[in-house]
Amino acid sequence: MSNPADLASIAAIDAVKTRTGGVGLLEGPRGARPRRAFSRSNIFIYGTLILVSVYYLLPLWVMVMTSLKGMPEIRTGNIFAPPMEITFEPWVKAWAEACTGINCDGLSRGFWNSVFILVPSVLISIAVASVNGYALANWKFKGSEVFFTILILGAFIPYQVMIYPIAILLGKIGLFGSLWGLVLVHTIFGMPILTLLFRNYFTSVPQELFKAARVDGAGFWGIFFRIMLPMSLPIFVVAVILQVTGIWNDFLFGVIYSNNERYPMTVQLNNIVNSVQGVKEYNVNMAATLLTGLVPLVIYFASGKLFVRGIAAGAVKG
Amino acid sequence: MLAPNSSVSIRDLSLQFGAVQVLQNLNLDIGDGEFLVLLGSSGCGKSTLLNCIAGLLEPTDGQIHIKGRNVTWLEPSERGIGMVFQSYALYPQMTVRGNLSFGLKNARVPKADIDQRIARAAKILQIEPLLDRKPAQLSGGQRQRVAIGRALVRDVDVFLFDEPLSNLDAKLRADLRVEIKRLHHNLTNTMIYVTHDQVEAMTLADRIAIMKGGQIMQLGSPDEIYNRPQNKYVADFIGSPAMNFIEGHYEKGRFRANDLDIALDGYRLAAPQVADRPAILGIRPEHVATGAMINAAPIHGEVAVELVEPMGADTLVWATLAGKPFRIRMDGQARLAPGDRLPIGLDPAKASLFDAKTEERL
DSSP, X not given: OOOHHHHHHHHHHHHHHHHHSSSSOOSSOOSSOXXXXXXXXXHHHHHHHHHHHHHHHHHHHHHHHHHTSOHHHHHTOOTTSOOSSOOOHHHHIIIXXXXXXXXXXXXXXXXXXXXXXXXXXXXXXXXHHHHHHHHHHHSOOTTHHHHHHHHHHGGGSOHHHHHHHHHHHHHHTTOTXXXXXXXXXXXXXXXXXXXXXXXXXXXXXXXXXXXXXXXXXXXXXXXXXXXXXXXXXXXXXXXXXXXXXXXXXXXXXXXXXXXXXXXXXXXXXXXXXTOOSSOOOHHHHHHHHHHHHHHHHHHHHHHHHHHHHXXXXXXXXX | OOOTTEEEEEEEEEEEETTEEEEEEEEEEEXXXXXXXXXXXXXXXXXXXXXXXXXXXXXXXXXXXXXXXXXXXXXXXXXXXXXXXXXXXXXXXXXXXXXXXXXHHHTTOOHHHHHHHHHHHHHHHTOGGGTTSOGGGSOHHHHHHHXXXXXXXXXXXXXXXXXXXXXXXXXXXXXXXXXXXXXXXXXXXXXXXXXXXXXXXXXXXXXXXXXXXXXXXXXXXXXXXXXXXXXXXXXXXXXXXXOEEEEEEEETTEEEETTEEEEOTTOOOSSSOOOOEEEEEEEOGGGSBOGGGGGGSSEEEEEEOOEEEEOSSEEEEEEEETTEEEEEEEETTOOOOTTOEEEEEEXXXXXXXEETXXXXXX
């Protein structure tokens, strides 16, 4: 033991102890690496993010500010300035008094038309598509793959191609110009993408779960309602968001398959904003546009987190 | 003709996926209360066969009988089977109690009866404190217990296990293996168990069916499978480390290969008369006698140690015999170094001899 080399190394450790006060710790980095809040990369990342958000938020700022100003103030031309005198007059006018054609009851008429189109279309399309997706994922039948391919193909056909045939079809079954006609059209056009969404989600559910339920004696609907549905809230949220925004923002079908009385909100907004008669009331137009965009915005804010989760769930194991 | 007391009987079962023949004219009789293990490497058709028995896959041809009933066209729930899956397949949104009662509710069993059966199963499997938890709050071993319970409450005739322990870590696997064996001992139900783990197969089975390419290579007790493998594939598949194979010739009761010449006295030939032919001699590493045991072995020799793998309980020695690598399993206390000369003893009674062409046992 009394080897000179051993003694030398013990002395070295003692020296370290006295210097650091620790037990065998050497000088230098220790534990987690400290991070600076204002590093160059942080400044670059947050700088870019702030710049980009300002760029995207500026139009919204202009819209909100303009909608709260009176026309005389708007004419002074300073569009970025906050209102000197806040007025809600334009909002009231946009909602209840603005004229389109002979009707002068504002956007409220379009809003309720849109709601009456939206609710049944979203409910029916999601109900049918979820069952479709479930059947295609778990109850493969002869030709189910071919059926699926044809359905997906539907997602790639431009709407414009089908406008005229659908107009004739709706006319023949007596739904042209009615809200139910639009409900039917939206339900059908939502089917390919929704079925794809649900099929991929249900495919990602472990097959053994489905097998176990069959051994346990559950049938087609039993497995769907008792096993699959309770597991698939995220994907239903995704489907609702997709359908609500898609149908609410639809303009093409709304303008073609309905009439003056039953125009959805988007069409009515267009008619108000693009009216060529009289003075252009920028504040009313801004308020009307904000009102129209409110529904999809509310849906996003209310369910954004679930939306991301649902998309990710479908994407990872699709 | 069905065997008199067979519980599950498979007749000429075939299954094709397109051009791929997964099961080929398979026949299998499983006795009442028997524990049968289907063993094979992945893709051999063992899980497919189990899914056919469960009714989750439709066979292309053939019949399945359970308890004397032809169930070939029946739904899985009507066959009197319960199944345990590798991934547990517990319903994630239901409590343990919900999982256990799901099948009973579907069968419209009265409420009081359900409660009673769940209590009984929970007692057997010792999951009583877990009944109100969700599967996500359970450990792997607890989940698999619940999965077994789901089959247990349904009072089925036949239990089907599809690699139930493969997702568990080694220690837990050993624990649950013992529990499954105890469960079978107490319940005396027929159990069919699919695995690729030969230790599970050897320890659990009354009989093992070794499968390859959709066919059964050998059906027999673990003892038969281990000691008298019907062909080279089975001999190679069972046993770890694997059996040594030496290619050579069988001539009038002797086996010759290169410098090796062994009299096969004491070896039981499969047929009374075997003509001379090219053959393969198989010797398990653990059947090579070393140390004091050599005296009991009729054949003696010596090999040079090339590599030593100490594994604690025993030591694996690599040497060369008749120009081929040769494994010897020794006691873990043996101290050897490469280059040592190691005296060995062989016993033909414990060896296996295969036809070089057909690879069938001679």
